[in-house]
Amino acid sequence: xxxxxxxxxxxxxxxxxxxxxxxxxxxxxxxxxxxxxxxxxxxxxxxxxxxxxxxxxxxxxxxxxxxxxxxxxxxxxxxxxxxxxxxxxxxxxxxxxxxxxxxxxxxxxxxxxxxxxxxxxxxxxxxxxxxxxxxxxxxxxxxxxxxxxxxxxxxxxxxxxxxxxxxxxxxxxxxxxxxxxxxxxxxxxxxxxxxxxxxxxxxxxxxxxxxxxxxxxxxxxxxxxxxxxxxxxxxxxxxxxxxxxxxxxxxxx
Amino acid sequence: xxxxxxxxxxxxxxxxxxxxxxxxxxxxxxxxxxxxxxxxxxxxxxxxxxxxxxxxxxxxxxxxxxxxxxxxxxxxxxxxxxxxxxxxxxxxxxxxxxxxxxxxxxxxxxxxxxxxxxxxxxxxxxxxxxxxxxxxxxxxxxxxxxxxxxxxxxxxxxxxxxxxxxxxxxxxxxxxxxxxxxxxxxxxxxxxxxxxxxxxxxxxxxxxxxxxxxxxxxxxxxxxxxxxxxxxxxxxxxxxxxxxxxxxxxxxxxxxxxxxxxxxxxxxxxxxxxxxxxxxxxxxxxxxxxxxxxxxxxxxxxxxxxxxxxxxxxxxxxxxxxxxxxxxxxxxxxxxxxxxxxxxxxxxxxxxxxxxxxxxxxxxxxxxxxxxxxxxxxxxxxxxxxxxxxxxxxxxxxxxxxxxxxxxxxxxxxxxxxxxxxxxxxxxxxxxxxxxxxxxxxxx
Numbered sequence: 001x002x003x004x005x006x007x008x009x010x011x012x013x014x015x016x017x018x019x020x021x022x023x024x025x026x027x028x029x030x031x032x033x034x035x036x037x038x039x040x041x042x043x044x045x046x047x048x049x050x051x052x053x054x055x056x057x058x059x060x061x062x063x064x065x066x067x068x069x070x071x072x073x074x075x076x077x078x079x080x081x082x083x084x085x086x087x088x089x090x091x092x093x094x095x096x097x098x099x100x101x102x103x104x105x106x107x108x109x110x111x112x113x114x115x116x117x118x119x120x121x122x123x124x125x126x127x128x129x130x131x132x133x134x135x136x137x138x139x140x141x142x143x144x145x146x147x148x149x150x151x152x153x154x155x156x157x158x159x160x161x162x163x164x165x166x167x168x169x170x171x172x173x174x175x176x177x178x179x180x181x182x183x184x185x186x187x188x189x190x191x192x193x194x195x196x197x198x199x200x201x202x203x204x205x206x207x208x209x210x211x212x213x214x215x216x217x218x219x220x221x222x223x224x225x226x227x228x229x230x231x232x233x234x235x236x237x238x239x240x241x242x243x244x245x246x247x248x249x250x251x252x253x
Numbered sequence: 254x255x256x257x258x259x260x261x262x263x264x265x266x267x268x269x270x271x272x273x274x275x276x277x278x279x280x281x282x283x284x285x286x287x288x289x290x291x292x293x294x295x296x297x298x299x300x301x302x303x304x305x306x307x308x309x310x311x312x313x314x315x316x317x318x319x320x321x322x323x324x325x326x327x328x329x330x331x332x333x334x335x336x337x338x339x340x341x342x343x344x345x346x347x348x349x350x351x352x353x354x355x356x357x358x359x360x361x362x363x364x365x366x367x368x369x370x371x372x373x374x375x376x377x378x379x380x381x382x383x384x385x386x387x388x389x390x391x392x393x394x395x396x397x398x399x400x401x402x403x404x405x406x407x408x409x410x411x412x413x414x415x416x417x418x419x420x421x422x423x424x425x426x427x428x429x430x431x432x433x434x435x436x437x438x439x440x441x442x443x444x445x446x447x448x449x450x451x452x453x454x455x456x457x458x459x460x461x462x463x464x465x466x467x468x469x470x471x472x473x474x475x476x477x478x479x480x481x482x483x484x485x486x487x488x489x490x491x492x493x494x495x496x497x498x499x500x501x502x503x504x505x506x507x508x509x510x511x512x513x514x515x516x517x518x519x520x521x522x523x524x525x526x527x528x529x530x531x532x533x534x535x536x537x538x539x540x541x542x543x544x545x546x547x548x549x550x551x552x553x554x555x556x557x558x559x560x561x562x563x564x565x566x567x568x569x570x571x572x573x574x575x576x577x578x579x580x581x582x583x584x585x586x587x588x589x590x591x592x593x594x595x596x597x598x599x600x601x602x603x604x605x606x607x608x609x610x611x612x613x614x615x616x617x618x619x620x621x622x623x624x625x626x627x628x629x630x631x632x633x634x635x636x637x638x639x640x641x642x643x644x645x646x647x648x649x650x651x652x653x654x655x656x657x658x659x660x661x662x663x664x665x666x667x668x669x670x671x672x673x674x675x676x677x678x679x680x681x682x683x684x685x686x687x688x689x690x691x692x693x694x695x696x697x
Binding site for chain 1: 287297
């Protein structure tokens with residue numbers, strides 16, 4: 001593993017970032033180094049991210065906040081390994097994922113990332129238990145063990161009573177807890193939540209945020225992407241994104 | 254390398270006891286798990302769209318049903334034909350005025366100009382043909398047979414001489430006896446009846462009770478002296494609906510001038526050709542074959558190959574037509590499956606996105622949709638095999654031939670339809686596998 005300092009030549013971009021480009025910090029769970037994301041819109045190039053760099057150590061509870069169009073969703077997709085940067089390096093759990101192919105990324109998503117979505121994204125026809133088992137199926141875990149792990153994950157989010165229910169038989173908060181169990185079942189490095197309370201009422205939102213807090217206190221690394229300040233305020237560190245750049249990166253707890 | 258390194262470094266991030274799994278312990282396990290999951294998803298999605306699934310299956314079902322039914326029916330007929338013709342075997346040939354199959358009006362006119370085949374011809378053959386083993390003559394008529402107020406219609410009356418004709422025909426006596434040579438020559442009203450007579454006239458009385466009874470054929474009284482063992486039926490026509498009478502008796506009723514059929518049997522199939530040549534020469538001499546006759550021999554010499562060839566030609570045509578029908582409906586069925594799979598991929602874009610987000614690789618998605626396509630077509634194939642056998646069963650019961658359920662054709666039916674599933678599922682599955690997870694997650 002190369003963790004020596006690298007000096008990359010400046011790129012042909014108009015805006016030259018002032019950040020020193022160097023190798024990843026092996027103590028960090030996440031190391032983003034001068035990340036650019038450029039989309040081709042017809043003949044025009046649109047830069048969604050203009051060279052973003054930050055580190056996240058293990059066990060952090062972090063919020064990424066920004067208005068729509070700020071590049072926050074792009075950043076979330078990159079952190080979640082759904083996409084690769086146009087430029088720059090992204091180290092996740094000591095692996096350089098910036099130039100992995102589709103199947104390698106799928107493997108990383110399976111093993112390292114637990115997604116929690118705004119609209120829960122559960123499989124409608126599958127029971128809660130089966131939804132939670134799904135990452136283990138793609139991870140190749142045998143059925144008995146899979147069953148056991150999924151049950152324990154559902155117990156951890158207080159849903160052991162509703163394991164055999166389908167999503168349409170569950171409340172919004174319960175669905176989101178199933179999604180959280182699914183995200184956690186594979187013991188991922190990061191729990192990545194995209195507007196996790198966006199589809200929930202205030203009371204349920206608070207319950208979910210309490211659950212995140214508990215999971216954080218149990219040692220999980222949590223990244224919440226949101227545009228709501230009171231949700232971001234529950235985190236210990238807030239990164240504010242605006243126009244594809246980090247505007248602010250502050251520790252609040 | 255990395256995995257073993259960081260499993261130690263990785264703390265258990267939530268409190269419930271984690272199970273350290275050796276995730277990549279078995280590739281085969283991984284594949285099996287994925288395939289089983291794909292199968293579950295496939296059956297689930299098929300169940301939730303029952304009407305659509307049924308319509309999708311249609312083409313495949315029709316194609317496979319056609320093939321299975323036709324193959325089963327023809328196999329059953331083949332067996333019947335083989336059994337029927339082997340009872341006389343390929344050791345028998347016939348001399349007659351007209352061939353059994355007349356192909357045109359011209360032929361009909363030509364054959365009608367021929368001389369009748371007579372008892373004298375048969376005697377000449379008996380005397381002169383050294384390779385011939387048994388020679389007999391037979392005349393046929395269809396009559397109504399009565400016993401008391403019981404009546405059987407369209408009974409084949411077969412006037413035969415000598416009694417070796419029973420052997421040539423391959424029939425054997427069950428109860429009673431055959432007439433003696435002197436009885437046969439004297440033109441007595443005696444007969445030997447097939448089992449259908451017992452059924453139709455005597456309410457299934459045992460054969461020995463029937464012997465001695467008097468029946469009326471075309472109004473004339475005949476005494477039953479024997480009954481025959483049953484032969485069964487072919488193509489729905491009973492071979493037991495027959496009454497044998499001596500030829501002399503037949504000639505009294507139907508006239509000696511009617512053209513006969515001469516049956517000639519050789520001891521073994523190898524002698525057939527020699528015997529045919531001898532008989533042909535004898536007949537040419539008797540007919541005084543002249544240039545005016547042109548290319549016409551003046552008689553028809555036939556073996557049962559005529560029937561077998563005709564039968565073979567007919568069934569091979571049926572096979573070709575059926576394979577055509579099956580191919581068309583399988584292609585159409587395949588296109589329907591492909592279309593439905595494309596719809597299914599579009600409908601389930603979100604689901605594909607979710608699966609990809611939590612770690613499904615391209616081949617997992619590809620496998621899932623391929624298995625779904627194959628499941629549909631294999632179920633269609635299995636239903637087709639079932640309905641095909643069912644159809645064959647009904648037809649075999651109606652016509653009356655044995656039903657031969659062939660495992661090979663069942664396997665072939667399901668196999669071919671599975672291949673149709675793979676072929677038509679490949680493109681939709683590939684599209685699903687290639688979906689961008691971010692785009693897919695955004696879908697509704």
